[in-house]
Structure formats: C-alpha cells, structure tokens
Amino acid sequence: MGKLFAVEIIYRGVFQKTLAKNITRGVVLAAHNQGKLGLSFGRYGDSPERNGIPAKSFAIVADDEQTLEEGMAQYEPKRVDVTVVLDDTLCKGVESWAWYGLQPVHRALKPGHTLIVVSLQDAPTLLKSIHHRETPYKLGVLKGATSFSGMWVYKDDHTDVRVLGAIAKALPELVGLTAIKQFVTEKLKNPLKGTSAQLAFDRFHSIEVKPGEGNPEELPKFELLKWEDMRDGVSIKGQPQGGPYKDPITKQVGGFRPARNELFKKGSTRTQRPVVNFATCTKCTLCWLNCPDASFDVTPEGTYDTNFESCCGCGICEDVCPVKDCITMVNEAQFHDNKSQWEAFKKDQDAYLKWLEKTIKEAEPEEKRSHGFRYRGQYKEQVPEALEAAQRA
C-alpha cells in the first residue's frame, strides 16, 4: 500500500469557488507529473452554495491506484496533510449549512502539519482568531489580500499558483516545485505564473504552534440525535416570538428582541460587521426593516443593536442607513467577541464613541474589503494596494 495525501482548501462559497477548484486541480495535475494519481472535488459539488458561506474543496493524491481508491471511499477526508485558508476571516472557524456548529479551521489537520493562510496579517495576529488545540501544528502566512481570482469580473492575481508554491514548500513529499512549474508551463502556459509559484515557494515559511496556543474560546459541542432518538413523523418545532427586554443601566423594559434559534448561529459567515453610532441614529427603522437575517434587536430606547450570532455581514444596513457614517461595515478580523454594541454604548457613551472611531480608522485600508461586490470598480481600486503588499512580502 502506497502513501495517501489529502489537501483541504477552505474558501468563501461562490466568490472563491473557482480559485479553490483551480488550486486542488493544480495539486493533482502537478503530482501527476511525479507519477502520482489523484482527484480533486468540491464538497458541495451537488449542492447550492450561498454567497460567502464557508465551503471546502479537496485534492486526494496517492502513490498507486489501490491507495487512491481507498481515499476515494471517504465522503470527504477526515484527516488532511495541508489545510489552506483563502480568506483570513475564516480563521474564526468554519460553519456552513452542511455541518453542525462552528468548527476550528484546523480540525482535520494532522498533528505537526501545516495550516497555510492567505493574509496580510502576521501569524501571531491570526492566532488570536485560530482556536487552540491539543496537538501541535505549523502556521504559515502567504502574504496577500483575499483573492477572488477566477471570478469572471476579477483579474487573475496568481493566488492559485502562489498557493501551489507554498504547498510545495510545506509538504514536498506530496508535490515538488519542479512538478508544479511543469504543470504551469504545460497546462497554464504562462511563464509569469511559474515565477509567482517560485517566489511564493522561496518566501513561504511557517512557525510552530504549540498545544493550547491560540484563541482560548471553547466551541459549543453538539450531541447529534441518532435515528432511534427522533420523534415519529416529520415535525418542525415552532419558534417563540420574542419580546421586550431590559435596559442594563436604566432597567427600563421595552423594545423588541426576536427569539432566535439556539443552535443555528452565524459563526464565520461574515467578512465584515456593522458598527453603529447610536448617538447619531434617528431611529428611522430602515436598517431593521431591510436586514435579511432579522439581526437587529429594537432597544428599549428605540435604536437598533446588531445581534452578531445572527448577522451574516451582508452590508445592506450600511447601504440603507440615511445618516452619514451612522453604520459602517468594518473588517471582521478586527473583532474577537460578539458582545452587544448598544450595551457598551449605554455603559459609557464617550468610551464607546472613541472605540468606534478608533475601530473604523484601524480597519483601513482593509475596511474596503468584502466577500463580493460591495461596489462596482472595487477590485480595480485595490490593485495598487495588493501590488504593494506583494512587494513587501
């Protein structure tokens, strides 16, 4: 029996689907140049993907046919040799409709193996989001802005071959740089992409992450029902309505907080989150009316507070708010908890407004990021910035 390798790409559904597919395809075809066999597949090839939702793509590579067949017998690999994260806001974990709850981004990564993150942040900053675990692993940052390369409106920024170069450095026994360059020459027919793969290979390095290091948050664990535990027939549990709640300072009861599903929560669907200036809010209701995920609580004083276990980060509230800078979408990487902004505002208004100003300012220029079409021409504006980041890398 030969050796079996698995590579996992974690990406934003729809927006990065082609990029993820190009990388896993590249792994298989490059490994083929070394006499190995393999296949690549999307975890959701037969299912709908929602814009921006965390999703996975895989490459399985083996020394021989029998070993490959053994790998193919699994629905998706339970253990992987390399995990690649194409959007650093996904370092907060992976959740999608097909899994249950938020899962650490390195859940399937074998001990001692490498997690590669495409990011402009450094490894210690990313570790504030990446959950701790019991076994050590390596963390390597491939410097770069979140890429939508492969979408028809976005130019090819070589992220696909740069990731391939990093994989060759992280796990040479899977595929070597020479095989990758041969794949680039023969299949992609772009010498510049060969240079990009080489540069990524040369520059890529990783740090050791010790057991227990990283985000200390304990993720909820769920006991899934077994078939014999289920109720007879098909039934959907009714949802209570919700109702007024208490102002933490004045104790005044009012407003409206909808009852929310205890189990279905947004973990890492967002790439940005709204921050609200409650001092300038005119209580016009537009954000509340237009939020597609019913994420706003109406506070006892009539302003609107985002519930971050519900918000998907779509940015509609920012778009519809008629008051300048009252709602601002900020890069999700800036935040490490889901606490109520309104409660912070109520406790100390001056401190909250200073925090608001600082948070928005610090998020620039990443504040312009999105997981999709925030506005037409956004990509073009970001190109000089991306080039500068690449030169710094």
Ligand code: SF4
């Ligand atoms: S970003 Fe979207 S989901 Fe979140 S509060 Fe605003 S409108 Fe609702």
Ligand code: SF4
């Ligand atoms: S849209 Fe803006 S001004 Fe109107 S209620 Fe929401 S935050 Fe306040």
